[in-house]
Amino acid sequence: MKNVIKNMVTNAAGLAFKNGLLPSDAIPDMEIEEPRHENHGDFSTNFAMVSASVQKMPPRKIAEILLASIEDPDGIIDKMEIAGPGFINFFLAPKAWYPFVQKIHQKGGSFGESNTGQGIKVQVEFVSANPTGPLHIGHGRGAAIGDAVGNILAFSGFDVQKEYYINDSGRQIRTLGRSVWLRLCLLLGKEIEFPEDCYQGDYIRDIAKELYQLTCSQYFAVASKSRNEVSQFRDEKKDISQLDKTDLEPTASMGEYLLGKPEAEAVEICAKYAADKILQGIKDDLVDFGVEFDRWFSEQSLYDSGKVQDAIKEFQSKGVIYEKDGALWFKTESFGDEKDRVVVRNNGLTTYFASDIAYHTEKFNRGFDRVIDVWGADHHGYINRINAAIEASGRKREQFDVILVQLVNLLRGGLPVAMSTRSGEFVTLKEIVDEVGKDAARFIFLSRSYDSGLDFDLEVAKEQTAENPVYYVQYVHARIAGIVTKACEQGILSDPADISEVANDLQILRLLAEPEELKLIKTLASFPEVIKKSADILHPHIVFTYLMSLASAFHGYYNRHKVITGHKELTMARLCLVCSVKQVIHNALNLLGVSAPERM
RNA sequence: GCGCUCGUAGCCCAGUGGAUAAGGCGUCAGCCUCCGAAGCUGAAGACCGCUGGUUCGAUUCCAGUCGAGCGCACCA
Structure with a gap:
């Protein structure tokens, strides 16, 4: 829907220029956004404000000219207004929204998919814990995030491979x-x-x-x-x-x-x-924990196949490796690192960094256009040197991203759980999953930005109450499943599949006129944009945030309106709506690796 | 000392240049003869760490400062 508005604005600007109303045909980098307040419309744009300098006109004047040039042959816009310093607000007609319900029924599990990735090959490497002990909670957070990022990118049209790097050497x-x-x-x-x-x-x-x-x-x-x-x-x-x-x-x-x-x-x-x-x-x-890798890659294999030596030789021939004090140094400083780093020690042994260079070179040689590493925040000091290796091997820095996941504090009832790898006293990921369940654990890991540290309280995660967001969302799915069952029992539906038939009838969908219904549909319609943004900024938690707001919109609707009423067509329309909610909840939870239960 | 990440209500947290800063927990007051109350409605609660700067406009960008976490090996 955002794109529709954007095209309207762009076309209007072009038309205004053609008719001599605007001095420039420049289309600035405008935003189409959903305003915070409903009385500012469904969408607004800052077009006039960001155009002020190039058009050499006051923003509100530009806005007036633009409004006069907007064409809306389908009548999807109810009202447009100029507000504040020059915002243009768009109020959409209800009829603009109903096609999204149809689309969700048509696309089903693929609603929200896009081809923005254009088949670009991207590798997401995550967890990659040393095989010297069981996984702990920190690995769990990395696993949930890496897996979700991979899923979201795949859903956005990237060709994704998930990989685990095994440090089986050294x-x-x-x-x-x-x-x-x-x-x-x-x-x-x-x-x-x-x-x-x-x-x-x-x-x-x-x-x-x-x-x-x-x-x-x-x-x-x-x-x-x-x-x-x-x-x-x-x-x-x-x-x-x-x-x-x-x-x-x-x-x-x-x-x-x-x-x-x-x-x-x-x-x-x-x-x-x-x-x-x-x-x-x-x-x-x-x-x-619901994570499956496409490939397990051995560090030792890089030594066995000679790729570590090859990488060192390649860098030597490029003149970015030199000898000093009997050791070989890679000139990472000239690529922005604090100092140069040793790749072969004066005792002849390679450092871990050497195999890392070989590994990242190998990734690109395997045909990936883009490489994403998920690391614990305690490894942030390595970003610069890996960046150096990427650049020295002739790749662009934009082809490589590191997702730095901040550390997790494990608590029980508000008190820290003693964790010490050295003493061997630590709670494993398996124990956590056994205790709180996969869904609750993953949902909590994905509940906030990985830029922030996370307190994971075992008691809270275990509680099946409002404290625990996973049930809030899953409950929507189960509730809707319950409604459909009820409708079938009452003979309103002979087969749940009948709902999709009704979805094709705009006349029936038009009965969805309550404010709560329109709000739900608008929320559903924004799902593809949420996915796009999540893939763009590599932050899966915004899918979590979206799920919470969708669940909230549904619960509010449910408490105010009955789905099954005496009015046959209205009932069908509402069944249609809630089933599309169910579908989108399912699609979003699926990306996060959380199940969508029919009953709970 | 240098670097990275983070400072938003009593607590947790969303918001990566826009118009009255969004939720949740906790507190207070309400809602089940009715499709699942693991739910809903309402009230109270924030000089967005501090100081400058850039901008028509800054919680958001920049500089400095204070505070928290994490890193600064010819270790892995």
């Missing part, structure tokens, strides 16, 4: 292996201290215990299954199942077997087993 994986190995040694009765710099969590003990209890043949069965399911990314040569099996007694316990191995080898086996196990757990938890 020191933290060795530490993981050592942690499991040492726990295993303790289980086997060795008298050692468990070091502080190892992972302390109970899940490490569980994994050690598992290894301890498995026989060698069982172990290989698990390892090989796990490889097939989890680790298609992993290079064959590195895989645990490639170890020499001939020195194994199939019935011997893995614990005994590992004890007989040199420590380095035992640690490596523990590391790979544990990383696979934990990654499988992460995958399961994400599925329970």
Whole structure:
């Protein structure tokens, strides 16, 4: 609808210029907005004000000329007025709105879709937690946001791929292996201290215990299954199942077997087993949370395929990498970073930044026009250096966005829950989902801008009251489902599908004349614009805000008017309206990964 | 010290240049013989952290300042 108004204004300006009423044919960057106050109309534009300087006329004068030139052959405008410093307000006729109800019934689940993305290939990378421990609440917020952003972009016509980057290389994986190995040694009765710099969590003990209890043949069965399911990314040569099996007694316990191995080898086996196990757990938890990735990408694979070295060489040949103090430095400072950064240390080992450069180069080489990373706010210091890598590899900075998600405070009944990864005391995402449910958790994560920190209170999230916005919205969906059921029981509808037939009859829709009904339709009509804006600014929470206002408009209507009345045609028209509300609620919740229940 | 994000009602939060700053919680007063009260209606409550600047117009942009969180490795 905004576009319709905008075209009217643009055409009127052109006409006025042609007729010599306006000195310039310049079309400024105007806004068509929905005014805050209803008595300012359905839409208003600042055209006259932003044109004042180029037209060299007072805004109100321009507005008068423009109004005289507006053409409205379909009569969708009831009234136009000039207000304040030069706003032009448009009051639309009710008949302008009814076609949106038809459109919702026609398009169903695809109402709100657009092709603004024009098939541009975009990758959204999110979560990407190290496979050294289970996901926690912070990962949950990132998962909800990344998933929703991906959904919204896809709905807006982008070709979206969701990806998880697995940091399966480097020191933290060795530490993981050592942690499991040492726990295993303790289980086997060795008298050692468990070091502080190892992972302390109970899940490490569980994994050690598992290894301890498995026989060698069982172990290989698990390892090989796990490889097939989890680790298609992993290079064959590195895989645990490639170890020499001939020195194994199939019935011997893995614990005994590992004890007989040199420590380095035992640690490596523990590391790979544990990383696979934990990654499988992460995958399961994400599925329970409603998140599915299109691709799982291994950091190790970048080393195995030589892409890290390739990236370094490429940058050397471009002259953006130099040697100093025995290390290789990337000139990130000349791309806007605070200082240059090391990519290869003087001991010959690459830094994490080196594989990050290779990974981001790889993303674009895979054909993505646009890359979006979702990071925890504690990583904000890396934006500049990744930007540097993007530019140095010949891409444009606009092709890369980082969504920085501020941290989550976990509370229970208003009191902070102690969270310390080092001590292993933390609440996992799985525990949260089990306790409060997927829908409530996701909805809370998406309830506000990721620019702000979030307090997540387990008690509040669990309550099925007005405190909890998810039920407020889902309730609308369930309530409408209840009304339709009722209508069928009373024989008003023989089949719910009949409603869509009625939607084609504008004469019947015209019976929707109550102010609350028009307000509902206007809210429904703005859904595509909300999606467009959300995709544009990469902020999913505005879909949340929209859902709240739509739900509010519906509840207000419901409490004031009966849908099922003695008037047959009016009843059909209202059924039509509430079913379109149900559809849009469904579409919006779907984008956020929240279910739309028929009853609750 | 430098950088990033954020300061809007007792509490939470929306609003990325427009006309009287939007909701929710909490408080107070009401609404179920009637399609689902997980709902609705009304009242009270805000010099949009502070000071300047840009603009016809600033909660919004810029500079400074105060406060909160998070970062500032040849760690990952």
